[in-house]
Amino acid sequence: MKLNFDALNNLSSEHGDSFYLLYSDRFAKNYDDFLEEFQCIYSKTTIGYSYKTNYTPKLCKIIDDKGGYAEVVSDMEYSLAINIGVSPNNIIVNGPYKPKKALMRFLLNGSIVNLDSYKEVALLTEIANQYPDKKMLIGLRCNFDINNDSVSRFGLDVEDDKFFKEFYKLKELSNVKIMGIHCHFPDRNIESYAYRADKILALADKLFELPPSYIDIGGGYFGKMDDSLKKQFKSVHEYSDYAQAIATRFNDFYSGFDEKLKPTLILEPGSALVADTMEFVAKVIDIKNIRGSNIAMTTGSKFNLGLLSSSVNMPLMVFSGAAERTAYETVDISGYTCIESDFLYKNYIGYLNEDDYLVFSNIGSYSVVFKPPFILPNVPILEYDNITKRYDIIKRQETVDDIFQTFHI
Numbered sequence: 001m002k003l004n005f006d007a008l009n010n011l012s013s014e015h016g017d018s019f020y021l022l023y024s025d026r027f028a029k030n031y032d033d034f035l036e037e038f039q040c041i042y043s044k045t046t047i048g049y050s051y052k053t054n055y056t057p058k059l060c061k062i063i064d065d066k067g068g069y070a071e072v073v074s075d076m077e078y079s080l081a082i083n084i085g086v087s088p089n090n091i092i093v094n095g096p097y098k099p100k101k102a103l104m105r106f107l108l109n110g111s112i113v114n115l116d117s118y119k120e121v122a123l124l125t126e127i128a129n130q131y132p133d134k135k136m137l138i139g140l141r142c143n144f145d146i147n148n149d150s151v152s153r154f155g156l157d158v159e160d161d162k163f164f165k166e167f168y169k170l171k172e173l174s175n176v177k178i179m180g181i182h183c184h185f186p187d188r189n190i191e192s193y194a195y196r197a198d199k200i201l202a203l204a205d206k207l208f209e210l211p212p213s214y215i216d217i218g219g220g221y222f223g224k225m226d227d228s229l230k231k232q233f234k235s236v237h238e239y240s241d242y243a244q245a246i247a248t249r250f251n252d253f254y255s256g257f258d259e260k261l262k263p264t265l266i267l268e269p270g271s272a273l274v275a276d277t278m279e280f281v282a283k284v285i286d287i288k289n290i291r292g293s294n295i296a297m298t299t300g301s302k303f304n305l306g307l308l309s310s311s312v313n314m315p316l317m318v319f320s321g322a323a324e325r326t327a328y329e330t331v332d333i334s335g336y337t338c339i340e341s342d343f344l345y346k347n348y349i350g351y352l353n354e355d356d357y358l359v360f361s362n363i364g365s366y367s368v369v370f371k372p373p374f375i376l377p378n379v380p381i382l383e384y385d386n387i388t389k390r391y392d393i394i395k396r397q398e399t400v401d402d403i404f405q406t407f408h409i
């Protein structure tokens, strides 16, 4: 359905001054495109979708229907995966905080748990001794230098001898199977992926006599984006660039191996699949001038747009019903919260009027899941259904009761 002022105005009168629009077909296509780039170089590639990036159940279900894994980092996300019918065997559990009760749940259910610390190694050992007849599947989150400026705080330092000592101790546990190794770093540049692939492949070779069941390279890839967003980054990479950097290395490294012995390459994209599958719609309430600065107040907040919007301007389209348009050389488009730095877009140049609708795109990652209930509850998520020709409510508008029901009043 093509957006225009009247369509947005109709939606607004039914669903409120701001709302999200979801495009789940785009999400399904992103999954297929991303996987295909890797599989045509290294066929044993699987995606574990990062739930935390956007855990809208409809999206998580698409991943499961396509045979992808759920990558979760909490008992909350784990429960969602189970509730929507994901088999425990298709859930990878990551994250630095796994309380014993939750860890026990993951392990006894047969999910793969990537241990993040020696504290978790000790907890696993306790649980394994407590349930000697239960087979437990684990991996290790590995931390190594990837030639960047920062030291990641996650996982186990593989440059320390302790790592190897603990690895061999874990191998002694008869009911624990070390299925693979995992890494994730926040850098999105291609060089760092080439570097981490080389390092983790060498590590796998050192640790395992035969290749492990999986090697998990984590997430952090750029998604599809339009030129206005692209030019705000130093460099941007396509899915195929990541596949060239990672899958080619896996293919070369295991070229002499029988297909059955090759490890599964697991990728954990979040943003790369979901960022361009949502838009956020807000309305201009007022445009004022303070000592020469034009400021447009809106019904949205930067918290609706996600983490990235604090450092770049997300792509923006303006839909107006005004008979006479006002042109601005520059306007800062602000949010409704009382935070001074709450701007959705800085230095907007163009036409802008009261009651215009603003449609921000590429805002699917770390937005819906990140919006605090600060000042206002969150807005609904809507998706156009091509068959019924109507918008479905994917997530209803949050209410005042939703926010205050956990307080004792």
Ligand SMILES: Cc1ncc(COP(=O)(O)O)c(C=O)c1O
Residues within 6 Å of the ligand: 050, 053, 071, 094, 095, 184, 218, 219, 220, 221, 268, 269, 270, 271, 272, 365
């Ligand atoms: C372990 C792990 N996997 C996957 C992701 C997904 O990252 P992105 O949404 O940048 O692809 C993250 C994000 O922090 C992560 O920590």
